Amino acid sequence: MTNYTHDTVPTEFIDANGIRFAYRRFGAKSGVPLVFFQHFMGNLDDHDSALTDAFAVDREVILFNNAGVASSTGTTPDTIRQAARDAAAFIDALGLKTIDVLAHSMGGLVGQQLAFDRPKLVRRLVLVGTGPRGGVGIGEMPPETRALFFEKYEHQEEMWLPILFTPSEASQAAGRAYLARMMARKDRDAAVSTETVQAQATAIGAYGAEKDETYTHLKELYQPTLVVNGNNDIIIPTINSYLIQQHAPNAQLILYPDANHGAHHQYPELFVRHTKIFLDAK
């Protein structure tokens, strides 16, 4: 048996609802698989081997492109609710009855919606750099922050340095280490299309605009949930992480210092330790 890693596991495909989903699946075949839900504009390559390989030591890790994203076919929907239904179709097609979800940013919106829609499918939920439906400033970025997603770079991956990391030397150094990990894999995923980016932006904006000032809907987030963020998330403000913890019935919050929207990429070892404690708790 080949022990695949983040960088060597082949991309596979599975059909569901007329969509051909691209995914990568590797790691120890024991326990509940951990399915990663990707952020705005991200494809399979934007995941982090420092996380996936560490989790793969003791569980299966599954990365996937949702409908219309990069090497998956179909159309990216312009609602989070449909993205959650698409994700469910993919997971059902794999025949999985129980998963843990590790979801970042927009992925966290989709992951929460999946947990609401399919509570028996999702055992535990790890939400990084995200917020609740109708959260503070979700899809309402200041223009200069929004512009960060459309800057041109000689090495385009450097766009993520100001989005995911803080300006501090330590955070930027951690960011460059993450970019090196992100670029290490040889066979690259397809690009994310302009149409997909547009649809995702619309979906995030609409979900953010669906205000629920008492966050009553979070009372139905029954799953044990670990909420993680940096102290100063400029994309989905950190207060949203606090709000999820305050309103969900069984949520733990961990905030890291000197960190922005990509705290898990900045502190991968610490994040993996905290998350394994959470996922493996009795």
Place this chain on the structure above:
Amino acid sequence: MTNYTHDTVPTEFIDANGIRFAYRRFGAKSGVPLVFFQHFMGNLDDHDSALTDAFAVDREVILFNNAGVASSTGTTPDTIRQAARDAAAFIDALGLKTIDVLAHSMGGLVGQQLAFDRPKLVRRLVLVGTGPRGGVGIGEMPPETRALFFEKYEHQEEMWLPILFTPSEASQAAGRAYLARMMARKDRDAAVSTETVQAQATAIGAYGAEKDETYTHLKELYQPTLVVNGNNDIIIPTINSYLIQQHAPNAQLILYPDANHGAHHQYPELFVRHTKIFLDAK
């Protein structure tokens, strides 16, 4: 060599500044000692063997009564600043040059002040169920909450059940387990006097009233700091834990679900794991 535990370690005494400080010291003689800073109305017996014995496996644990508290002599001051100076006198008398601080509630106010006053003495700081100077609602409890501290019970230790734990069945069960641990030690500390309780209440109120709406003073909390609380601290509102994380330069926040002012007593194993990761980080 005797391996003392929380329940068997004798109470010792040391003189400094005309005060005879009562303390208990045990655990592995390696690394930086962990000094516990006690809460309002608490004496040596109110600490938790599920925490202290677990930490003592790989470091020294020091519990002490500050000036005027229970079996320590002297007068309990009515300012947090003087309490911090008294604590420094005790630590200096022990000859310690570097300590880690694990401080709960009022102890957290004193611990932070010590870190401001003596930044080289305090290496790392763990702050549980506490807030910053001038924090939200510190020393401004609603009358019905304040009254919880003065209720009479047949078994007086039960006063802590509504103060430290939530009304949920799970939290109350954890609370009763903590009370059993708290009462397990045979030779009991002296009672805390009415004068001490009054002075402490005055000190907390005055420190809470010293408003600093931008929390600029927290910029000088240079030490790596772990802030821990329950999701709904009714004594020092949970938002204060968030505020420390947001304003201190190097603070991590962990909030636990379904927990009140005594989250560390409710989840002792998880708290010890999280805190050891923090204290032992490179």
